[in-house]
Amino acid sequence: xxxxxxxxxKARRDKRRSSHWKLExxxxxxxxxxxxxRLPHRVCRSCGTYNGREVIKIDAE
Numbered sequence: 001x002x003x004x005x006x007x008x009x010k011a012r013r014d015k016r017r018s019s020h021w022k023l024e025x026x027x028x029x030x031x032x033x034x035x036x037x038r039l040p041h042r043v044c045r046s047c048g049t050y051n052g053r054e055v056i057k058i059d060a061e
Contacts, residue, residue, distance in 0.1 A: 028037040031044040032052065038044045048056035 026039060029040050030036070031038050031047060031049065033049045034044065034047040036044060036046040038046075043050045043055050046058070048054055048058040
């Protein structure tokens with residue numbers, strides 16, 4: 001029967017468990033109207049359009 005010879009330390013255990021925690025860059029797409037990068041399936045923050053229509057009125061400063 002396989003029995004560990006020594007107790008695994010908390011640091012070693014946590015290193016093994018946290019090896020799958022990785023940050024990924026979000027998938028960005030270009031806005032069809034202004035060309036600004038935005039998250040898919042969300043309103044463009046710079047021009048306020050979604051799916052070719054103006055959804056939010058953005059005041060030009």
